[in-house]
Amino acid sequence: MDRRKFLKITGLGLGSVAVLGWGLNRFGIIGSKENYYLQGNYAPVKEIISEDKLEVVGSIPKELSGLYLRNGPNPMGSPNTKKYHWFAGQGMLHGVRIEEGKAIWYRNRLVGGDQSNTHVISHAGKIYAIVEAGGSPVEIDKELNSLSTEPFFGTLQTEGFTAHTKFDSQSKELHGISYAFPRGSYEAHYVVVGKDGRVKRTDLLPLSSGTMLHECAITENYVLVLDLSITFSLYKLGTGYFPFSWNDDHQSRIGLLDRKKKSNEIKWFNIDPCYFFHTLNAYEDTHGNVIVDAMRYQRVFDEDWNGPFTEFPPLLTRWTLNLSNGNAYEQQLDDQPAEFPRIHPNLNGQFNQFGYSLGIGSQQKPDFGRIIKYDFAKNINEVYELHEGEMGAEPVFIPSENQTSEDEGYLMTYVYDRATDKSNLMIFNAQDINLGPIAQIKLPQRVPFGFHGSWVPA
Ligand SMILES: [Fe+2]
Numbered sequence: 001m002d003r004r005k006f007l008k009i010t011g012l013g014l015g016s017v018a019v020l021g022w023g024l025n026r027f028g029i030i031g032s033k034e035n036y037y038l039q040g041n042y043a044p045v046k047e048i049i050s051e052d053k054l055e056v057v058g059s060i061p062k063e064l065s066g067l068y069l070r071n072g073p074n075p076m077g078s079p080n081t082k083k084y085h086w087f088a089g090q091g092m093l094h095g096v097r098i099e100e101g102k103a104i105w106y107r108n109r110l111v112g113g114d115q116s117n118t119h120v121i122s123h124a125g126k127i128y129a130i131v132e133a134g135g136s137p138v139e140i141d142k143e144l145n146s147l148s149t150e151p152f153f154g155t156l157q158t159e160g161f162t163a164h165t166k167f168d169s170q171s172k173e174l175h176g177i178s179y180a181f182p183r184g185s186y187e188a189h190y191v192v193v194g195k196d197g198r199v200k201r202t203d204l205l206p207l208s209s210g211t212m213l214h215e216c217a218i219t220e221n222y223v224l225v226l227d228l229s230i231t232f233s234l235y236k237l238g239t240g241y242f243p244f245s246w247n248d249d250h251q252s253r254i255g256l257l258d259r260k261k262k263s264n265e266i267k268w269f270n271i272d273p274c275y276f277f278h279t280l281n282a283y284e285d286t287h288g289n290v291i292v293d294a295m296r297y298q299r300v301f302d303e304d305w306n307g308p309f310t311e312f313p314p315l316l317t318r319w320t321l322n323l324s325n326g327n328a329y330e331q332q333l334d335d336q337p338a339e340f341p342r343i344h345p346n347l348n349g350q351f352n353q354f355g356y357s358l359g360i361g362s363q364q365k366p367d368f369g370r371i372i373k374y375d376f377a378k379n380i381n382e383v384y385e386l387h388e389g390e391m392g393a394e395p396v397f398i399p400s401e402n403q404t405s406e407d408e409g410y411l412m413t414y415v416y417d418r419a420t421d422k423s424n425l426m427i428f429n430a431q432d433i434n435l436g437p438i439a440q441i442k443l444p445q446r447v448p449f450g451f452h453g454s455w456v457p458a
Contacts (some may be wrong), residue, residue: 072450091117124197339400
């Protein structure tokens with residue numbers, strides 16, 4: 001019997017905590033009792049560990065030398081269980097150092113300050129923990145220590161930065177859309193960090209809606225402004241909740257800002273109400289259309305005020321923006337709920353044949369239980385089902401040194417194992433994820449469910 005059939009029969013085989021979450025929400029219990037996003041492997045870890053004796057099952061490829069880093073929320077105090085939001089916990093980094101195929105150490109460290117909890121990126125020789133909505137990037141060293149909050153050699157002009165940047169491998173620049181509330185009013189900016197690690201462009205955008213701009217995307221000629229249906233909520237702020245909420249009155253739209261002109265004029269495309277935290281990629285097709293692939297939520301932050309996973313499942317969706325007639329066309333590409341999409345790190349803004357994500361399961365069984373690989377040329381996907389009790393995280397693609405095809409490389413992800421209450425760093429051959437992990441590095445503690453990370457080559 002193959003594993004997929006086995007799981008269907010056992011039903012609750014995967015992620016009973018997550019299953020409980022969906023069930024509770026149906027009865028409106030979430031938010032009034034225990035907080036779903038503080039339970040199970042969402043709960044914070046309290047120990048700060050440095051461990052250099054790591055058991056490895058399988059074989060780490062010899063060509064891998066670097067640091068696998070991931071950032072996520074880890075509230076160290078006693079958060080208000082009714083009002084705590086998954087996006088609001090103090091940042092904690094979990095890192096594994098690998099040298100020539102050997103696991104050297106695991107460490108976890110709190111991010112300095114209390115804000116930068118969402119992503120950790122490297123650019124121009126520096127590593128930064130980053131967050132949206134006004135928190136300053138925190139520079140991190142290769143031992144995971146927080147160094148300073150004067151990012152980009154002190155050249156950042158905006159209040160805070162963004163949770164997601166897009167690296168353009170052609171220009172070696174980093175692109176981001178930031179937003180914050182300086183002096184109490186909403187401001188959004190397009191920010192470009194040059195290949196020298198210094199901010200080279202800061203454009204104020206004509207936006208006043210208070211939209212949560214979690215992510216952006218780039219194409220060859222444009223940066224995409226994702227002005228979707230979550231906006232700032234004064235009511236939630238005033239009552240002590242995470243201050244962003246679903247907003248029926250806000251027209252969802254995708255904006256194109258010309259990267260190459262010195263103008264902040266945006267060409268807008270209205271789309272059906274939705275939100276997406278994460279784009280997989282965007283690019284311009286041979287007809288001059290802009291293609292955007294993202295994990296679309298029908299509604300989110302509406303009934304559940306503590307996090308994103310209990311209302312509607314995120315589904316990979318494509319928008320085609322026709323610049324000739326000004327219309328946007330929407331097409332669902334896959335019916336498997338999935339989040340945390342990743343691609344080859346050098347293909348932002350260009351056509352990508354392959355993409356990767358974490359399959360989170362159906363409404364009846366959300367479980368973070370599978371790794372998905374999409375092939376957009378063949379229009380197929382492959383799915384690797386994790387074992388019973390294992391729950392994955394964002395799969396980061398690491399290209400091989402001398403690539404001959406786009407998917408030649410590895411996927412790395414932390415996987416929580418409910419049986420041991422600890423996590424492993426799993427490494428997959430990206431060209432054959434169905435082989436299962438080719439190496440598993442056993443960690444001394446669990447890595448709570450969190451957000452985003454990067455492979456920083458040695
Ligand atoms: Fe994100």
